[in-house]
Structures are given as structure tokens and as C-alpha cells.
Amino acid sequence: MSASSRSNEVRESLRTIPLFAAVGSDDLEAVASLLIERRFPKNKTIVEEGTPGDYMYVVREGRVKVTKLSGDGREKILEMLGAGSFFGELSLLDGAPRSASVKALTETRILALSRNDFLALLQRSPDLAMAVIQELTARLRQMDDQASALSFQRVKERTQGLLLRLAREGPEGGRRATPALTHQQIADMIGTSRETVTRVVKGLKQDGWLTQAGKQYLVPNGED
Helix, strand or coil, X not given: CCXXXXXXXXXXXXXXXXXXXXXXXXXXXXXXXXXXXXXXXXXXXXXXXXXXXXXXXXXXXXXXXXXXXXXXXXEEEEEEECCCCEECHHHHHHCCCCCCEEEEXXXXXXXXXXXXXXXXHHHXXXXXXXXXXXXXXXXXXXXXXXXXXXXXXXHHHHHHHHHHHHCEECCCCCEEECCCCCHHHHHHHHCCCHHHHHHHHHHHHHCCCXXXXXXXXXXXXXXX
């Protein structure tokens, strides 16, 4: 593939990523020329909590999990991200060490953007700056919702809320599918034990609210 063809392919790929969807053609061309593509095998750590942050990353293909270690050394899953999502931007904005670790759940291709290039692009492109602000705002709201759920909702409600949030279009009409999930991953994300999640999932299946296709869960196309 020629350099020109690759540049066009990267630029068109960026158009499918929400962060860059509203960015003008000239700015998008600048972004495409600055991005560095990296590949990570399954289970490889991409970002480690507490280390300096020199790059932000956009997931081009694959899935990653964002985690923090609790005081007793247990891993807490904060989020799972797929193609089009980005991470690592906070360290670039405030210069502080990485606030969480990110590990590849599958073979993953990411696009890396250095701190200097990222900050220069934010100054140059109001559209990109607004897209970053909107995404960070959405994440703050999501964190507020998760904190409220941990405080006030029962495990069943937290499990349903998580599955609904993670679900996308699925293989069956009227239902949406989550990414592949284990009971331990669900437990880590909602703050309970794997055994409790196993009981809740079994109950949701018996109620007809939840079905399963391989390692994916199928949930109603809505919040009912």
C-alpha cells in the first residue's frame, strides 16, 4: 500500500470514530499524519497505573479493559472499551501519572498520539476540543451513575444496568448483545462477588429478562 493510500485509509477510518467525526478535513489530515499505530496481543498491558503519561490512545480494533488496584491489591474493572473509544487523555491534560491501567482483552490495534501533538491539536481545532470535552462529560456522568448504583441499588439492578450499558446491536430481533463477559468481570465492575453474580444471572435468565449466546449476554432493547 502506498503512503498516499495508507493516509487516505487512516483518514477514512478516523471518520468512523466519534472523537474525530466532527473534525474538519484539514485538521483530520493533520491528526492522521501524527498518529502512530501500535499492536498489542491479548492480555498485554498497554498503560500501567502510576506511570508517566506521554500518549493518548484510540482503539482502532479490539477491546481493552480499564482497571485500578484497590487498597488490598484487588483489581477493579472501571470500564471496557471497544473500537472508536479513546483513553489516556487525562495524563496529557494535567501532567499527572496514569490514573488507571489498561490491558488488551483481545488482539488490539491502537492509534497513539503524543502529548505535544495532542495539545497542539486541541488549540488548533475547536471541533476536536469540544469532542474531547463532551466525551469527558459523558464519562463523569457515567461515573456518577455508577457511584449512585453502588450506594443505592441492589446487585440485581446493578447487574441489569451494567449489561444494558455495555450492550450493542445483537443477533436477535428486539435484543442487544454485550461483549463477551465472565461472571468475574461483571463482579469486578459492579463491586460484588463472582458467586453473587452467578446467582443473579441465573435468576435473570429464569425471569426471561436475560438470555445468552456463547459468552455474550442478550438483553432487552430498552430498560424494561
